[in-house]
Amino acid sequence: MKKYRGIFIKNENEIGLLREANRIVASILDVLGEHVRPGVRTMHFEELAQKLCQEHGVKPAFQGYYGYPFALCCSVNEEVVHGFPSERILNEGDIVSFDMGVVYEGFYGDSARTFPVGKVSDEATRLMDVTRESLMKGIAQAKPGNSLYDISVAVQRHVESNGFQVVRRFVGHGIGRALHEKPEVPNFVPPGITGVPLKPGMVLAIEPMVTVGTYEVEILDDNWTAVTRDRKLSAHFEHSVAITNDGCEILSLSPGAVR
Numbered sequence: 001m002k003k004y005r006g007i008f009i010k011n012e013n014e015i016g017l018l019r020e021a022n023r024i025v026a027s028i029l030d031v032l033g034e035h036v037r038p039g040v041r042t043m044h045f046e047e048l049a050q051k052l053c054q055e056h057g058v059k060p061a062f063q064g065y066y067g068y069p070f071a072l073c074c075s076v077n078e079e080v081v082h083g084f085p086s087e088r089i090l091n092e093g094d095i096v097s098f099d100m101g102v103v104y105e106g107f108y109g110d111s112a113r114t115f116p117v118g119k120v121s122d123e124a125t126r127l128m129d130v131t132r133e134s135l136m137k138g139i140a141q142a143k144p145g146n147s148l149y150d151i152s153v154a155v156q157r158h159v160e161s162n163g164f165q166v167v168r169r170f171v172g173h174g175i176g177r178a179l180h181e182k183p184e185v186p187n188f189v190p191p192g193i194t195g196v197p198l199k200p201g202m203v204l205a206i207e208p209m210v211t212v213g214t215y216e217v218e219i220l221d222d223n224w225t226a227v228t229r230d231r232k233l234s235a236h237f238e239h240s241v242a243i244t245n246d247g248c249e250i251l252s253l254s255p256g257a258v259r
Helices: 012-034 041-058 120-139 148-161
Strands: 002-004 008-009 072-076 077-079 095-102 107-116 170-175 179-185 203-208 209-213 218-221 226-228 234-236 239-244 247-250
Touching: 008 179, 012 041, 012 107, 012 239, 041 072, 041 095, 077 095, 077 209, 077 234, 095 148, 095 234, 107 120, 107 234, 107 239, 120 148, 120 203, 120 209, 120 234, 120 239, 148 179, 148 203, 179 203, 218 247
Parallel strands: none
Antiparallel strands: 002 008, 072 077, 072 095, 077 226, 095 107, 170 179, 170 203, 203 239, 209 234, 218 226, 239 247
């Protein structure tokens, strides 16, 4: 493993391990999505995630990370990220975001998706669609010859042109032997900063968090759950991707995922 500007450059073997870690994450998210329906406790998804980690022989990446108590981040409606699974019941019209990570042979997988609960509003559908689309537009810029902020520009432009906002407080990140590595991958362009050139062997977790109203967030009393300040809806999609000589490979894509 080499370093470039403090960023770990992965070799083919390391990317292979990251590919398997993220394949497992994608398969877990597929199963969680199949269980989303009105009347389900959000703790059910935590129990399912724990069971699936055991079946795959992997360790939950988030549990114990800076004291986070669960395997799964489960965020409903105005909850942006880091929501706790609980006895809360999903209701018709809710949207629920799952952020899931695992450790496989010392390497991390990390991906997130937002799901509708039954029939949801047109606004919620548009929010999820635009967030997913912004992720894919960012990924399309993740290639050698571009800079990190080409990803950021693509995400921000698509989100804001559709009337939504990008959360500033939380950003994407490098990923490998650690869950969070350099570089940070913002979904907006910080003013006056030049982006890091993208090189083959970089592995990034790109994760737009998009809101209907303000992009400002508050942290609840559990010291983890981030909610929109105006309590309007938020959606979250994430893929881990490897920069290759030909462009990039989405490591956390699965047949069940919506592209």
